[in-house]
Amino acid sequence: MKTQETQTHSVHDHDHCCSHDSPVVAKTASQNHQHDHSHDHDHDGHNHGESQNASILKSRWMLWLSLTILGGYLVTTFIFRQEINRVAEFVLMASAYILAGNKTVAAAFRRVGRGDFFNEFTLMTIATFGAFFIGEFSEGVAVMVFYEIGELIQDLAVSRSKKSIKALLDVRPDTVTVIRNGVNTQADPATVQVGETILVKAGEKVALDGVLTSLNGTFNTAALTGESKPDVKSRNQQVLAGMINTEKTVEIEVRALFKDSKLSRILEMVQEATARKAPTQLLISRLAKIYTPIVFLLSVLIILVPLFFVADYQFQQWLYRGMVFLVIACPCALTISIPLGYFGGIGLASRNGILIKGANFLDVITKIDTVVSDKTGTLTKGVFKVQKIETNLDPTDFLIKTASLESYSTHPVAKAIVKHDETLELLKPQDVEEISGHGLKGTVNTETVLAGNLKLLDKFSVSYPRELADIVETIVVVAINGTYAGYITIADEIKEDAAKTVSDLESLGIETIMLSGDKEAIVSQTARQLHIAHSFGNLLPEDKVRVVESLKNEGRKIAFIGDGVNDAPVIALSDLGIAMGGMGSDAAIETADIVIQNDQPSKIVSAIRAGKITKSIVYQNISLAMGVKVLVMVLGAGGVATLWEAVFADVGVALLAILNAFRIQGKKI
CATH class of the missing domain: 3.40.50.1000 (HAD superfamily/HAD-like)
Structure with a gap:
């Protein structure tokens, strides 16, 4: 789990622009790096309580207060042309800076204390401290305020993009009604055992996998299949956790423990999904480790190299250009929009089952x-039905022995034989062996029974009519005590x-x-x-x-x-x-x-389309971010772009990339 610090933070709930982890699994974060902020906006699926929400709200109010102070200053000086005492200006802007950037500055010092000098927080802190050093107080505050607003927008964007995935966590009920000794009892689903019967009222979610013991029932399967059309179940048919009972109260016999339900496995896989990064994400992460030190070095060179080549060199002028370069170089647009695009792609697919x-x-x-x-x-x-039974034995006895052996297989053909006549009282086979690709062998009522394809009889040297090989339909041949006994044909659709x-x-x-x-x-x-x-x-x-x-x-x-x-x-x-x-x-x-x-093969095409849409948008964002940043960095190094233009370019590109990534959410596949 992530290392938690004693102080709670809001806008920077994790290392923004550096790593956005899975919405439900935070365990991989510590494998990559220690986060500088103490909480994850509930990203790991846990509720941190009212104190955390209050801290988030407090931080956001501090940000808006800082923006108000900055806005008031700009209106006073640039619109009403009122001069403000230099000391008063410094105090006012320093107050606004502390309100907006205290957590970023603290994160920068923590990083430096751990020996990590090249990171986004240090980059922003140096740039804004530099602006204050050369007397550009309002520009220093503007850089930090708009950087924080950009981070807030990115937080909201990530949260929204993860909703369709994180929503799956809400499909498991916290309690279940279990019938024990004839009494309806509220219990934790994890305590219900296989074989117990649960009661599910209309509108309630099914908590555990089982079979319907009521005559019939109608269920909404959207949580599992992505489609909300009603699914009518009859007695003894399978009902899965996550389905919603839409009509009347039904009873379900539990066939799997809570931890073993199909829904639980789905949730575990969803939890792991966004932790597995795409090659593009991994490439950007590797480049960032090289990119950031290079940016710092170039900034230093922009400041110092002109000293040897420019006759009227002014330190403050070139320091300003170096600070502009640092702000523009911040890789937020890349490092937020890429994982955001992939989150959107996974979410788009999950909404479609x-x-x-x-x-x-x-x-x-x-x-x-x-x-x-x-x-x-x-x-x-795979829903087979028995079409023909051909045997030289008593048909009922032949079917009982065959169905008894097949009852130990989950293959659709075996299920069709078992269901063909449910009035039969099946026997309990012994020593059942499933021979992969051939069929089953077992003992039924002291007799050795083979049931499978022709290769099974060949394997055990059982002779059979050779014309059976000419039958086109699916065929199950049966041998009893080493002698061919008959066959059953099955049809699929x-x-x-x-x-x-x-x-x-x-x-x-x-x-x-x-x-x-x-x-x-x-x-x-x-x-x-x-x-x-x-x-x-x-x-x-x-x-x-x-x-x-x-x-x-x-x-x-x-x-x-x-x-x-x-x-x-x-x-x-x-x-x-x-x-x-x-x-x-x-x-x-x-x-x-x-x-x-939902077992529809057409979803393969949908998955391919989701992948192509995601890849297209991710590459658009890479091109947009790199193109704009390179252009403005050149302008900044040449003294054309100011800190104001730098911060708007940085936040603007990030916002455009986020909006572009949002397009995935509205796509149809």
Whole structure:
């Protein structure tokens, strides 16, 4: 955690223009540098209380009072042409300076005391002290006042840009109604155990993951998916923490602890998101360590070098030019607008149901030229239904044994078999083994049951009718005690937006390739429907890895999108891993760099657009800031620009960059 000092500050709640950390995670700050200001405007998600708010308000009133004094002085001297005694002028301006700049000056001395001489606070302090030294009292105050106003504007800008991310912290209820011994009891969600039943009234948020035990219910899923359309759930269907019950009181059986809920994992990933800086941010941070000492050195040279070349050298004149150069050189516009742009990009994506786990991935996604996609649950709904049961045994007995074994799998095909006839009383299998890319093996009622694809029967040397290989639909073959017993065919359905996703990616110059463990015939059929030119079927997880490695060796920038446990290795291998957050496995979600909350493949296109918008605006701000600063620095060194022009150029460029970064918030993707 950040080192806290005893004194509270307001406008400079952290090292402005140097580092703006994650809105909810402050832990990385201490890894980079110690902050000079004691609190973080509640940026770490904690409320520092009324005393902190009072301190912030007090500091802002001091700033406005300083501005009022400066304004009154300027009106008196420049508009009404009234002269003020030099001593009175000094006292008046010194008072205004202390009101506005006391925290910046204190921060500068603390930094110098730690051996850090080249920083923004020291830069501003030297420039304004220099102005007082040569008698330009009002200009020294103006530099500090407008610098502080600029910092205040930047604080407000950062706060606003983080709202859509930080708002996620408000979706978890503090209390939950749990039914214990027939009595409704208010409890901390963290104390509720798996298997307990919670009561959720209309308008309340669901606190824990579970299954609906009431007949039905309607929920708003905006916190998880970015879309507020009602989601109707029936008994035994999954309900997730963060959903809002919109109609009637419902009961939910808890299936995951508070810390293990999908929402908790989302929040943890959001907390880490803005801590991962983009290469552009890291580059600017590295350059700042070089840039600031160079600026100080150039300022000193501007002051001293003319001594040897200018005949009528006047120290005060060249000192003034050096101070102007220092003020103009302040890198605020760059160091605030760049992270602000990335915060805006992450926020834009999150409002659209896309969780981007770090600013660096906003950069990566703009370079993708190939999207490799899993089929089942990604481009297809993964909601399978049993179409045909063919067996030489009693159909009911065959289905009971198969469904009992499949009940231990989370695969969509397995779920379809289990749900086909929910009136059946399933048995408890023993010694269940999931054979990756093949299927399941286990003991059901003392009999050894195999259920999976044809490769599973081949692996265990079970003979079967060879015509099964000609069946196009998804097929689950079953063997009992080493003998072929029958098969079940399953049908899947292509997602409504899958074809448009492929088309939109193509329009962006991005090729789509589909990989699947399903039979080649099914994969090819789906690929033809989606107009995907290249597809591969009959793949084991290691086969998918080999395909992606081959594509990367061709120099392609790969984004892989999947949802299953078997997709986790290839998600990790790709340049950008994308997981479906609704149906996706924990392993895929944890491994992925981007999570699509509502399982719509079209969100991939939205994420790419968010990345391109962010990159464009960030580079616009870099060009704007560098261009204007270089121009005004040259004018300042040449004696054309004054301290007044320097401060307005600095604050003005920063404000323009902030306003430009705000444009991200209004974009549609």
